[in-house]
Amino acid sequence: MTPARKSAWFRRWFAGHVAGRMRASFETVRVAGVANLRESLAAGPVVLIANHTSWWDPMVALVLTERVVPCDSYAMMDATNLARLPFLGLIGAF
Secondary structure (H helix, E strand, O other): OOOOOOOHHHHHHHHHHHHHHHHHHOOOOOOOOHHHHHHHHHHOOOOOOOOOOOOHHHHHHHHHHHHHOOOOOOEOOOHHHHHHOHHHHHHOEO
């Protein structure tokens, strides 16, 4: 396993970059259950699982956990892709 090498400043910058890409790519992004997520995070660790595979899934989760419901978050990633895109370790990919 390749451990995450999180960088707070890079994560904030990259979340802003991704938010801009989201605005350019989607007319609307809606998130349901934010209040429930906040309650769950207050009670302990939470695991979010996407119901399909898309590179947008962790990017939306990044913006969500950086701007909407701030929390310490990580994302599992295929080791081959992480080796090819090591900067993603700076936002919490492992």
